[in-house]
Amino acid sequence: MFITYQRIFDILNDIISKTYNITIEPPILELAPNLDFGDLSSPVALKLSSKIKKSPLEIASFLKSKLETELNKDLSKIDIVKPGFINIFISKECLISSLIELIENQENFFKRNFNKKILLEFVSANPTGPLSIAHGRQAVVGDVIGNILKFYGNNVIKEYYINDEGEQIKLLISSVKERIKELKGEPFLMKDGYYLGEYIRDIAKNYLKSKSKNLKNFVISYILRLIKKDLSNLGVKFDSWVSQKKIIENKEVDKVI
Structure with missing residues (x-):
């Protein structure tokens, strides 16, 4: 048919x-x-x-x-x-x-050989916390679309864009800093806009146990591990993980402009 x-x-x-x-x-x-x-x-x-x-x-x-x-x-x-x-x-x-x-x-x-190069970016949730149910739905839908495009002979790259710079990341790090103070028994203040999830306290605990001296890198890496674990449990794999921070540091946007 x-x-x-x-x-x-x-x-x-x-x-x-x-x-x-x-x-x-x-x-x-x-x-x-x-x-x-x-x-x-x-x-x-x-x-x-x-x-x-x-x-x-x-x-x-x-x-x-x-x-x-x-x-x-x-x-x-x-x-x-x-x-x-x-x-x-x-x-x-x-x-x-x-x-x-x-x-x-x-x-x-049903196969066809369209042979187009396609960059498919999906999920790309901010690394400020675990994935939500909505993110899980996006992951499944995006992965299925990518697989269909591959089935029809296209060269598909599934990309996760990591928003590891900007105001939300600053709020995230500030939130963890306050939880670290709390765990140390020091005065702390969780301001409006700070992240209040229990996972912030877990990150703070793990940071204190670690030997890391770079809080920001530790926090983002920790959350990305959570995200990647959830995606792996869903059977969703990305070909490329692109860091906004590295794009800015390498002045990639300036080169394009």
């Missing part, structure tokens, strides 16, 4: 381009809402009508004859329904042929 759909789409698009020299915005061809209207349905005659000032039924009749010529072995019939829909019924022979090809080729039946 997929190959049949693609073939019909390509032929219909080619007929429109050559006959009318017009590009029509999608949808050109859709799955029919129910089997009474065929396997596939096209509203393209209605779209063309306003552009070329002809009756949609006249346009639909012309397109029907062209499609029947090109696809006579693949179709059982084409109906035209007012005000100008083209309803396409695929023949049983074509469906059986496609089914046999699907069984023989399995997943390769």
Whole structure:
């Protein structure tokens, strides 16, 4: 069915381009809402009508004859329904042929070699705390999209952009500093806007146990480990982790500008 759909789409698009020299915005061809209207349905005659000032039924009749010529072995019939829909019924022979090809080729039946280079950035949650449920949903959706794009022969790079600079990071570090003071028995103050989650106290405890002298690096690395663990549990893998801080330090934006 997929190959049949693609073939019909390509032929219909080619007929429109050559006959009318017009590009029509999608949808050109859709799955029919129910089997009474065929396997596939096209509203393209209605779209063309306003552009070329002809009756949609006249346009639909012309397109029907062209499609029947090109696809006579693949179709059982084409109906035209007012005000100008083209309803396409695929023949049983074509469906059986496609089914046999699907069984023989399995997943390769659907593969295409688009061979485009795609940078897909998703999740990219600020490293200021653990991932939320919403981030988990974004991770799954983004990973699925990336896998589909790879399946169709594209060179896909899945990227996580680490926002490790800026005001939120400053608030994060200040929050941990205050929790460190609290753990040491010193006066502390958690101001408005500070991060209050229990994980901040956990980070502070682990920092005091560590030998690290760079609080900011320790905190961001700690949270990134949490994020990467959650993503790994979801089965989501990134090809690239890009640091905003390093981009700024290396003046990458200045080079582009």
